[in-house]
Amino acid sequence: MEEHDVVIVGAGIAGLATAIALKRVGVKALVLEKSEGLRATGAAIGLHQNAWLALEALGVAHKLTTTTYPPLRKGNVTNIDTGATQEITFPQPDKHGHESRPIHRKALLEALAEELPVDTIRFSSKLKSIVNLQAEEGSFYAIIHMEDGVSIKAKALIGCDGVHSVVARWLGLTAPVNSGRWAVRGLAIYPEGHGLDVDVQQFVTVGKRAGFAALNDKEVYWFLIGKSSKGEDIPHDPETIKKEVISNFAKNFPTSYLRVVQHSDLSTLTWAPLLFRFPWDVILGNLSKGNITVAGDAMHPMTPDLGQGGCSALEDAVVLGRHIGNLIVKNNKLVAGDQVAEALERYVKERKWRVAKLIVGAYLAGWVQQDGSGWFMKFLRDSIFYRHFSSLLSNDKQYDCGKLPCVSSSNNEFDNDQRKIY
Numbered sequence: 295m296e297e298h299d300v301v302i303v304g305a306g307i308a309g310l311a312t313a314i315a316l317k318r319v320g321v322k323a324l325v326l327e328k329s330e331g332l333r334a335t336g337a338a339i340g341l342h343q344n345a346w347l348a349l350e351a352l353g354v355a356h357k358l359t360t361t362t363y364p365p366l367r368k369g370n371v372t373n374i375d376t377g378a379t380q381e382i383t384f385p386q387p388d389k390h391g392h393e394s395r396p397i398h399r400k401a402l403l404e405a406l407a408e409e410l411p412v413d414t415i416r417f418s419s420k421l422k423s424i425v426n427l428q429a430e431e432g433s434f435y436a437i438i439h440m441e442d443g444v445s446i447k448a449k450a451l452i453g454c455d456g457v458h459s460v461v462a463r464w465l466g467l468t469a470p471v472n473s474g475r476w477a478v479r480g481l482a483i484y485p486e487g488h489g490l491d492v493d494v495q496q497f498v499t500v501g502k503r504a505g506f507a508a509l510n511d512k513e514v515y516w517f518l519i520g521k522s523s524k525g526e527d528i529p530h531d532p533e534t535i536k537k538e539v540i541s542n543f544a545k546n547f548p549t550s551y552l553r554v555v556q557h558s559d560l561s562t563l564t565w566a567p568l569l570f571r572f573p574w575d576v577i578l579g580n581l582s583k584g585n586i587t588v589a590g591d592a593m594h595p596m597t598p599d600l601g602q603g604g605c606s607a608l609e610d611a612v613v614l615g616r617h618i619g620n621l622i623v624k625n626n627k628l629v630a631g632d633q634v635a636e637a638l639e640r641y642v643k644e645r646k647w648r649v650a651k652l653i654v655g656a657y658l659a660g661w662v663q664q665d666g667s668g669w670f671m672k673f674l675r676d677s678i679f680y681r682h683f684s685s686l687l688s689n690d691k692q693y694d695c696g697k698l699p700c701v702s703s704s705n706n707e708f709d710n711d712q713r714k715i716y
Contacts, residue, residue: 298324299628301438301448303461305332305415308590308607309454310406313414314352315615320701321628322411324446326419332407334400337481337562338515340366340601341402342691343385346392348608351697357405358397362510365393369494369507374546388692396507396515402604424451424464426584433631434584449630450638451586452614457569459592467579467588470569470595474522475660477598478539478565482506482514482557490514497547504544506554516554518544519660522567532560568597570657573650581642585634589614594649599660602652602690609695610645617641619699652690
């Protein structure tokens with residue numbers, strides 16, 4: 295049986311960021327990823343001020359804050375039915391100079407992975423089962439059984455394995471529910487340059503919302519969100535997805551949008567239902583049990599309407615690293631047992647209300663923007679939401695998750711034999 299201090303399931307944003315946070319407080323984690331390599335589903339991601347603060351705490355922000363990714367400062371929202379256009383503004387730079395920026399999701403994953411030792415991530419490793427074992431002297435250990443027959447013993451297990459998390463299911467969390475909407479995402483490629491304005495362009499009509507934003511002078515991220523119909527099949531073939539968007543779901547959208555879709559790199563296209571976990575399940579559910587917990591989408595799947603899924607996952611990593619780091623500072627090492635469980639409980643207590651609020655905000659933002667054409671919905675959308683877009687989102691997007699504790703070399707386990715369990 296292999297022995298590791300911390301095992302993280304999932305090498306997405308939450309998993310890699312958590313591994314970095316633990317590394318910075320002196321703990322080497324093993325990251326188990328079922329895929330053969332890093333997965334960049336979604337093509338691009340918007341990183342807002344709260345994400346940049348988390349990336350600074352992780353020591354990664356400088357690798358991504360380049361002129362390659364222009365900041366999001368304003369945009370236009372066009373009502374397809376009336377032709378009316380409103381301008382929206384994004385939150386102003388915070389006191390550190392951070393601004394909202396769209397970046398390649400793959401670039402973020404690679405920047406995180408580069409901060410980890412080469413043997414940290416174990417690909418093609420699928421989790422089979424979990425046992426929470428109470429061993430000698432009351433210490434708890436997680437026993438993880440893999441499908442390839444390998445068994446692993448760890449002081450802590452962190453599930454960062456996404457919306458359909460095996461770890462979340464083991465904790466007894468209710469499964470995420472379908473929001474009744476789906477999303478298509480992709481990247482448009484212009485080898486000779488697109489010549490488009492850097493402002494975000496969005497288009498809304500009853501039941502649908504679409505938009506695009508330039509990542510650089512040759513690539514444009516685009517999306518389409520629609521309502522699910524009963525019996526509607528979600529296509530998986532990229533060519534079919536592109537055809538359905540152009541000839542069916544977005545056929546009445548402006549030609550500027552359709553041209554972007556037409557330039558899509560088929561390898562980046564994805565179509566998926568939008569799932570979320572009820573906020574009361576996050577607040578009242580078992581987000582940790584003993585030395586096992588969850589982070590990122592495994593804890594708080596939400597719809598993308600606030601652009602906070604990945605940003606909040608980065609926050610999770612820093613907060614979790616802070617609580618485990620404080621434990622190491624106190625004990626000069628990571629001790630298995632009740633103290634780890636208590637650290638994870640403190641992490642959960644700090645995060646659950648924050649992410650529950652984001653889940654509610656994301657759902658309401660999606661509902662307001664594309665659910666109905668009556669006078670009341672128009673009033674909410676046009677007179678309140680878009681007019682006060684920046685101020686409504688400012689507090690959430692400038693949230694500071696804090697820093698990681700400074701762990702001295704005397705209690706830094708990172709270079710120690712990781713097979714040893716204290």
